Amino acid sequence: MTRVAAIDCGTNSIRLLVADATVSDSASGAGSTAELVDLDRRMVIVRLGQGVDRTGRLAPEALARTFAACREYAAVIKEYGAERLRFVATSASRDAENRDEFVRGVLDVLGVEPEVISGEQEAEFSFTGATKELTGRDDLAKPFLVVDIGGGSTEFVVGDAHVRAARSVDVGCVRMTERHLVREGHVSDPPTEAETASMRADIERALDLAEETVPLREAHTLVGLAGSVTTLAAIHQDLPEYDSAAIHHSRIPYARVREITEWLLRSTHAERAAIPSMHPGRVDVIGAGALVLQSVMERVGATEVVVSEHDILDGIAWSIA
Numbered sequence: 001m002t003r004v005a006a007i008d009c010g011t012n013s014i015r016l017l018v019a020d021a022t023v024s025d026s027a028s029g030a031g032s033t034a035e036l037v038d039l040d041r042r043m044v045i046v047r048l049g050q051g052v053d054r055t056g057r058l059a060p061e062a063l064a065r066t067f068a069a070c071r072e073y074a075a076v077i078k079e080y081g082a083e084r085l086r087f088v089a090t091s092a093s094r095d096a097e098n099r100d101e102f103v104r105g106v107l108d109v110l111g112v113e114p115e116v117i118s119g120e121q122e123a124e125f126s127f128t129g130a131t132k133e134l135t136g137r138d139d140l141a142k143p144f145l146v147v148d149i150g151g152g153s154t155e156f157v158v159g160d161a162h163v164r165a166a167r168s169v170d171v172g173c174v175r176m177t178e179r180h181l182v183r184e185g186h187v188s189d190p191p192t193e194a195e196t197a198s199m200r201a202d203i204e205r206a207l208d209l210a211e212e213t214v215p216l217r218e219a220h221t222l223v224g225l226a227g228s229v230t231t232l233a234a235i236h237q238d239l240p241e242y243d244s245a246a247i248h249h250s251r252i253p254y255a256r257v258r259e260i261t262e263w264l265l266r267s268t269h270a271e272r273a274a275i276p277s278m279h280p281g282r283v284d285v286i287g288a289g290a291l292v293l294q295s296v297m298e299r300v301g302a303t304e305v306v307v308s309e310h311d312i313l314d315g316i317a318w319s320i321a
Contacts, residue, residue: 003039005082006316007073009106009114011049011092011151012174012281013227014066016073017041017313018080021321036317039080041244043227044069045281048102049092049152053175058096063105070109077110084320088312089114090122092152119168123148123155125315127163130223130308132318133249135161145219145300148311149173149228149292151285156210158219167213171206173228173282173289180288187284189269196265199288203295211299222302224252225311227282228289233307234277235260242277248309254297257305261290 006017018040046065093099093116106114126148142160151174157166180199181188233247236256264287273283
């Protein structure tokens, strides 16, 4: 058994998983078996990608929020005595001119250098984390299409036991909100029909790019990851509070995804904030994330999406187990 700590720093949030990982040879000699047991899993909304699409740089206040979260996580990692730590950074830090400042700050706090990974690497981690528990299920047809809707980018991966094809495109809930729904420094409340149409057109262009590499329509099971998807699952179930156990491996029919998305894009900030399962950091960007999911489902003809709470974070943990 190895106690591992994984950190995923994205455009909108930074997340930590501390877990005990066990890998052993099977009795039959057919391969190895593996188990990952959570000890601590947490998230802080830091908006590292604040303004990156416009300025090309990480904002000082965004870096300050991120380093504060890193200090919190350093204390948790020390408390649990994790033997190995891996810090992976994704979309926002790939795009930023001043990412060296980010790297130095993380190294000072956590003692490890963040790995600014490519979109393709990000997709591989997401696929491993999302599907490791699903591969033995006979009620889910393969291949899987794993869609990880992040803040700055969305990853598409098709595979069964292994990845067949992957692509990352620059369409995420924060990037789409900032690009299409912000006017004079404020998010439209609610968006206009023209703003929504512009955002939808941008998403469709990104799907065209993804299809150049990934055979999206060949997949038989759609698996959705990250906060936009899990929040939709919580809304679909009308949960009184966010409940990971109820959300993990739940399913949302396409009709409900469309219904919820349309409501989110018509609603005001106050109406969205009143949803009991809504994280405050997602209130302004959830409509864009939901529209990405709806667009994907329409493109591939998916009748439902299987929701996974296990994603890139679990894939990072497995990579050091």
